[in-house]
Amino acid sequence: MPTKFLESLGGKLAENWAANILTPAFVFWIGGLLAWVWRFGQKPLEDWLKLQSESLLIAVMVSGLLIIAVSAFVVQRFDLFILRFLEGYWPSWLSPLLFLRRWMIQQKKRHFARKENRWQTLANKKDKQITDEELEEYVTLDRQLMQFPSQPNRLMPTKLGNILRASESRPFDKYGLDAIICWSRLWLLLPDGVKKELQEARSNLNTAARFWLWSLLFIVWTVWAWWAIPAALLGAIFAYSWAVDAASVYCNLLESAFDLYRLELYKSLRWRIPINPKQEKELGQQLTIYLLRGLDGDRPIFTPLKEK
Numbered sequence: 064m065p066t067k068f069l070e071s072l073g074g075k076l077a078e079n080w081a082a083n084i085l086t087p088a089f090v091f092w093i094g095g096l097l098a099w100v101w102r103f104g105q106k107p108l109e110d111w112l113k114l115q116s117e118s119l120l121i122a123v124m125v126s127g128l129l130i131i132a133v134s135a136f137v138v139q140r141f142d143l144f145i146l147r148f149l150e151g152y153w154p155s156w157l158s159p160l161l162f163l164r165r166w167m168i169q170q171k172k173r174h175f176a177r178k179e180n181r182w183q184t185l186a187n188k189k190d191k192q193i194t195d196e197e198l199e200e201y202v203t204l205d206r207q208l209m210q211f212p213s214q215p216n217r218l219m220p221t222k223l224g225n226i227l228r229a230s231e232s233r234p235f236d237k238y239g240l241d242a243i244i245c246w247s248r249l250w251l252l253l254p255d256g257v258k259k260e261l262q263e264a265r266s267n268l269n270t271a272a273r274f275w276l277w278s279l280l281f282i283v284w285t286v287w288a289w290w291a292i293p294a295a296l297l298g299a300i301f302a303y304s305w306a307v308d309a310a311s312v313y314c315n316l317l318e319s320a321f322d323l324y325r326l327e328l329y330k331s332l333r334w335r336i337p338i339n340p341k342q343e344k345e346l347g348q349q350l351t352i353y354l355l356r357g358l359d360g361d362r363p364i365f366t367p368l369k370e371k
Contacts, residue, residue: 087270087277088135092127094281098288138276139269146272149306150224167220175211175218178204210311223307230314234321239347242321244355245328252327253320261320264313271309275302333365 100108115123151167153160185193185201193201211225212218212232219225234242250258278298284291325347329336334350337343349363 086131086135087274088131088138091277091281092131092134094291094294095284095287098284098286098291101290102287138273141276142269142272145276146269146306149221149272149275149303150227151220152224164220168218171211171218171220171225172215175208175215178208182208223303223310226307226310226314230317233318234325235347235351237344238321238325239344239349239351240321240325240328241351241355242317244351245321246317248331248354249320249324249328252331253324257320257324261313261316264309264316268306268309268313271302271306275299275306278302333368335363335366 151164153164155161182201182204185197185204188197210222210229212228213236214232217228217232219228231242234240234245253261275298278295278301281291281295281298326336328334329346329350332350332353334353335346337346346363349358352358
């Protein structure tokens, strides 16, 4: 009975072998096994395996898959914490990091100011005065500046943090809508296809953050193999680059959702539809306050409900 049970359980886990193998958790534990073999050689492992019964080997395999699955589940609970850490939201108890955070933000401010000044210089040139090289530089700078929030006091210490902060800022800059306050309401109004695209993009971003944490944890295998440190550093660099690219895709979709569906929020709340950009910013700011704290006056007047 135990053997049949283990075989059945192992079969169920093996059905999802591809999903298990392609997780950072699997890479982490296999890396640990390779580090152990590097330290002690493969002969002790081969000798031990030869001495074990089939049922015990199945139990070991099932246990290994369970360890991978459980550890992956536990680390996944830290997705948001790790993502915010990579953005630059560092806890107060890490006082050396707070000093580093302030220094990095100052560097970002100087970097942002240089790019913006150069962009303004190129933008003020007439078309006939700008060279092809300057035009290419102008386009590059324009794309890079889009990865920064519009207000210097909202800059974050990391590139990832600035990309995400910029996506939070633009709905307010354009429409007067605070993305943090309005997003959960707007999400409920989005079509299923749009939600799916956003969920996939966010999942990719979370996976990159998770891979970064697993890469950092990989350092523990230095007790058996010196190469665990460079492997961990390379993995962390790759994961951060992956997170930056994933954040760019996610933020473009997030901004597009506001661009295309923000009026659905107005309609659902019976808010007056703006007729020009200036009025939209004013109404958008009022709507943000209404959602955050509510209003108790006789203005604005809600639009009538449509009869079905």
